[in-house]
Amino acid sequence: MLWENLREEEFYGAVEQSGKVCVIPVGCMEMHGQHLPVGTDTLTCGYIAEKAAEIEPVVVFPKLFLGDVIGLYKWKGTVTLSTKLMLDLLTEICSEVARNGFKKIVLLNGHGGNISILNTFVRSTMQTKKDYVVMMRNDFCYMVKHLAKDLENGEEFPELTEEDKQYVLDFVRNQGETGHACINETSVMMKISPETVRIDRVDAVEGRSTHQADALYEAGFKECTRFWSINQPNSYHGTAPYGANERIGAVLLRKRIEAQAAACRLLKKDDRVLEWNEEWNRSWQSPEL
Ligand SMILES: [Zn+2]
Numbered sequence: 001m002l003w004e005n006l007r008e009e010e011f012y013g014a015v016e017q018s019g020k021v022c023v024i025p026v027g028c029m030e031m032h033g034q035h036l037p038v039g040t041d042t043l044t045c046g047y048i049a050e051k052a053a054e055i056e057p058v059v060v061f062p063k064l065f066l067g068d069v070i071g072l073y074k075w076k077g078t079v080t081l082s083t084k085l086m087l088d089l090l091t092e093i094c095s096e097v098a099r100n101g102f103k104k105i106v107l108l109n110g111h112g113g114n115i116s117i118l119n120t121f122v123r124s125t126m127q128t129k130k131d132y133v134v135m136m137r138n139d140f141c142y143m144v145k146h147l148a149k150d151l152e153n154g155e156e157f158p159e160l161t162e163e164d165k166q167y168v169l170d171f172v173r174n175q176g177e178t179g180h181a182c183i184n185e186t187s188v189m190m191k192i193s194p195e196t197v198r199i200d201r202v203d204a205v206e207g208r209s210t211h212q213a214d215a216l217y218e219a220g221f222k223e224c225t226r227f228w229s230i231n232q233p234n235s236y237h238g239t240a241p242y243g244a245n246e247r248i249g250a251v252l253l254r255k256r257i258e259a260q261a262a263a264c265r266l267l268k269k270d271d272r273v274l275e276w277n278e279e280w281n282r283s284w285q286s287p288e289l
Helices: 010-017 040-055 083-099 112-127 144-152 162-173 183-192 214-218 224-231 246-269 272-282
Strands: 021-026 104-109 133-138
Touching: 021 040, 021 083, 021 246, 040 104, 040 183, 040 246, 083 104, 083 112, 104 112, 104 246, 112 133, 133 246, 133 272, 144 162, 144 183, 144 246, 162 246, 183 246, 214 224
Parallel strands: 021 104, 104 133
Antiparallel strands: none
């Protein structure tokens, strides 16, 4: 159920059918090498949210193309909001979603750089009493490295040809680099939105790490954006995925969609999340609610 497609009177039934769960896909707009569109993360998590909702019915809010890409100004297509505005935006959207009856709100994150701000936001929602709970879940939970392991364990993948299987196994065994706009995202986009992928531009810019910031990472400075873009100056991290294709993308998506549907199924039937929130509210001194 897509929020924007529901008529007013349908919201009552949608709240009930979704077990009060509403999923908000959150991505960003950011360069993905020269072969993938800037909206890759958002298009992907939006697709996963929608397909998972067809398996386990929940309401999906319109996907947010705005995410945390602070510091990535040198690339065209990036749209950066201040941290304060992002937090205010999420606060007001979730408040409105909850006012419409959805008390279990899932931020389905499609962008690695969003993890910090979404965790901060989720924690900020616990600073005042609320009659709803916000949770974050990353959509990028199944990659070719997982696929290679499952292939080695003998799992069947009817989507793949023998050549695809060999390519994935060789890519992982040869320690092909992955991270951003790599074989994972390229394969997925070839399935979701093939018209936006320019596989002939896959090596237009270098995707392998410069390793300039490695020593800082290893010393424990995990600060994401600045060091990441030093190592990945083209917002692209991966060995050029010449063998990426829509069949590999279909497997990665199926696994992620199944995981998202299972997570929603669990959340729908488990009202302890709301009971724990009430306990949390009672532990507060201030009588706001
Ligand atoms: Zn991405």
